[in-house]
Amino acid sequence: MPEKRRELRGAGLGLRRALLGSLQDMDDKAVDFMEAAPENWIGVGGRFGRQFRELAERHTIALHGLSLDIGGPDPIDVDLVRSIKKLISEIDAPVYSEHMSYCAAGGHLYDLLPIPFTEEAVRQVAARVRQVQDILGQAIALENSSYYAQPHNEMTESAFIRAVLEESNCELLLDVNNIYVNSINHNYDPIEFLDSLPLERTRYIHIAGHYDEAHDLKVDTHGADVIDPVWALLAQAYQRLGPVPTLLERDFNLPPLPELLQEVEQVRRYQGEAKTNLRAQAGV
Secondary structure, three states: OOOOOOOOOOEEEEOOHHHHHHHHHOOHHHOOEEEEOHHHOOOOOHHHHHHHHHHHHHOOEEEEOOOOOOOOOOOOOHHHHHHHHHHHHHHOOOOEEEEOOEEEOOOEEEEEEOOOOOHHHHHHHHHHHHHHHHHHOOOOEEEOOOOOOOOOOOOOHHHHHHHHHHHHOOEEEEEHHHHHHHHHHOOOOHHHHHHHOOHHHEEEEEEEOOEEEEOOEEEOOOOOOOOHHHHHHHHHHHHHHOOOOEEEEOOOOOOOHHHHHHHHHHHHHHHHHHHHHHHHHOOO
16 A cells, blocks of 8 residues: 555545446546445455555545444444444545435335434434444544435424534535535525534535436436536535535446546636635735
8 A cells, every 4th residue: 555645635536336447547636536435345356346446556535435324223333334444444545424314224225314303313313423433433524415305303404413513523524416405405595504504524525416306306316417506506615615625426327537527627626716715815
């Protein structure tokens, strides 16, 4: 393995198995980091495992989980967490994140479902996060999720997120596309929501495309290009945070890698504009 690279910076791209060949041939400077789902790579050998580890030697790879079930009623899968810890060490991943949702109840449900925004859920989720962090020996980041139906709520979504992050002392994976999708589906102002989040805990940002089911129903598919309102929301996030590391997610309808890299370059342009604005504000 190369020297330690615990820094997450710049603009990244999600690592998908269908892109492995193209990513291996890609110039190392085309992306600043990648992100992979640990469940897809733990214990993988053969050609795919070799390609993954070759990429990990050349690039910083963040880990973003799919099935930890941080908000569910079943016990935390401790064996999975220990396997993730081992993978973090093997590839020197600078961050591990998960969705603020649940995906199991007496067995996997194969979907990411919303957690009720209640005080009881805050205590439960925070305790589960602390358990995971204790095993890993590091803080994790939780992603604000998209959702399409609201379970019983006692507080707002942003108040719930803030309470969980503060009680567990974990970080935020800020997904700006999820904010946009939820703002349409639940009829709220995305900028006001952004400002209500504990942005000081942001570790990095996700940006992605979505599917337009109807004018008032958007589905977070990661299967299309990023649209202008989501780019604008990313710019708003940079105004508040500076150009924090940002990853482009694309899971379906994968175009050729050069097209994805054009969107990565667009992230870099927005980050460059944010740096220029910060220097201007500082009078530099």
